[in-house]
Amino acid sequence: MRSARWIIGLVAVLTCGLYGEFPRLTGPYLGQTPPGMTPEIFAPGIVSTQADEYAFEISPSGDEMLFSRSGKLILITRKRDGIWLPPVVAPFSGKHIDGESCFSPDGKKIYFCSRRPVPGEKSVRFVWVSERSNGIWEKPVVLKNLIYSGIIHAPTVAASGNIYDDGIVRFEYQNGRYLPAEKIPNLEGGFPYIAPDESYMIVSRRIPGTNNADLFISYHNADGTWTRSVSLGEKVNSPALEGNSFVTADGKYLFFSRKFDIYWVDAGIIEKLRPKNLTIKQGDKP
Numbered sequence: 001m002r003s004a005r006w007i008i009g010l011v012a013v014l015t016c017g018l019y020g021e022f023p024r025l026t027g028p029y030l031g032q033t034p035p036g037m038t039p040e041i042f043a044p045g046i047v048s049t050q051a052d053e054y055a056f057e058i059s060p061s062g063d064e065m066l067f068s069r070s071g072k073l074i075l076i077t078r079k080r081d082g083i084w085l086p087p088v089v090a091p092f093s094g095k096h097i098d099g100e101s102c103f104s105p106d107g108k109k110i111y112f113c114s115r116r117p118v119p120g121e122k123s124v125r126f127v128w129v130s131e132r133s134n135g136i137w138e139k140p141v142v143l144k145n146l147i148y149s150g151i152i153h154a155p156t157v158a159a160s161g162n163i164y165d166d167g168i169v170r171f172e173y174q175n176g177r178y179l180p181a182e183k184i185p186n187l188e189g190g191f192p193y194i195a196p197d198e199s200y201m202i203v204s205r206r207i208p209g210t211n212n213a214d215l216f217i218s219y220h221n222a223d224g225t226w227t228r229s230v231s232l233g234e235k236v237n238s239p240a241l242e243g244n245s246f247v248t249a250d251g252k253y254l255f256f257s258r259k260f261d262i263y264w265v266d267a268g269i270i271e272k273l274r275p276k277n278l279t280i281k282q283g284d285k286p
Contacts, residue, residue, distance in 0.1 A: 025084040028062055029264075030077075034253065038235055039265040042255065047077075047087065052260035055100040055154070055191075060107040060249040066090070067262065072097045074112060076137075092130045092140045099125075100154040100244065105196035108132050110140075111155050111163070118142050127155050127163070146171050147180035154244070159196040166190040168203060187218055187226055191243040200270065202254075203229065204243035215242045215256060217270065219278055227278065232269055 023046075025031045030043045041048050047056065047067060056067040063079040065087075074093040077085055090101075090110075101112030110130045118126055121144070128140040146152065146163070153166045161173030168189060169181040189203030190213075199220050204213045214237035216229040231237060238258060245256040247267055254267040 022086040026082055029058075029253075030065075030084050035265050037266050037268065039256075039258070039263040042262040042264045044261075048261040053262050054257035054260055055102075055244045056255050056257070056262045057101070057103050057246045058248055058255075059103050060105065062249070064107075066101055066103060066110065068098070068100060071099075074098050074101050090130075091137050092128070100191070102156050102246075104157050105159040105249075109157075110137065111157050112140075113152055113155060114140075118144065125151055125153070127152055143178070146178055150181070154191045156192050156194045158194050158198045160198065162194075162198065164192045164194045164201065166192070168192055168201070184226060187229060189216065189229070191245070193245040193247065195247065196249075200274075201226070202232070202245040202247075204241075204245070205229070211241070212239060213241045213243055215245055217273055219274055221278065227275055230273055232273070236265060236269065 025046075030046060032043055042056070047053060047065070051070050054068050056065065058065050065077045067075055067087075069075050074090040075087040076090045077087040079085070092110075096114055096116035098116075099113035101110055103110055108131060112128055112130075113125060114128050115125055116128070127143045127146060129143060130137045130140040132138070148165075148169065148171070150167060150169070156164050158164070163171040163173070163178065165171070165181075167181070168184045168187040170184055171178040171181055187201070187203065189205035191204040193202045195201070200217055201220075202215055202217050205216050206213045215232045217232060218229040219227045221227065236242065236254070236256070240259045242256055242258050245254060247254050247270070251270075252267055253264050254270070255262060255264045257263070
């Protein structure tokens, strides 16, 4: 009970005390000026604040944003009548310790990791799903059929329904159910982002001998194998910790966390690093 009261108090502080008078914001991306090939902090004082923010995503329609704050809360901001509303705690968050979240590629679901209790289960960390109904995010349901001996931490979902997570593992979705977790050979890291068509994956990977992590990308071959992961380069990666990447539905911008703020950059680096001899599987974008 004390823990629940503490989280509710934290919600009030982090959603009411950060903004003061919220500015009038219109246009795409909270009206922010798009970046070039050098990463820039995103929406300082609005999304990126003195609190810790990470796991940022934008809905495929571009009118809703989702991100984590202070290790426990999932926040949402949306555009109404052309004007962005202040970020607030998601209707399914705020009472428990909630982790990373993501939109489904069609924008109809939000997947997130949470430590909220599940009756009859010893584990305290599951993936939950909230579906949108009549413009409202419904009460989430738990995905209890994800078979995995490890801890599910940062799910990312492809258009096929396949779920990828730290490890790097994949839960393949077949005939309405998930197969047991499958480790993807030769890929290491955490906080993955899978392209909707599964043509590439971006992961955060620790740098040996340091406490930092950089972003790496791997591409999917037609035979099901993945290319050796390569760094996104010095402009994206820094001496700080980078993680929780996301690419907008139109493929234009890459978002990621750095030092617990949200940064964005032109996503052209993804095509620039794509191997020339890559064998494209049917359905993937060249």
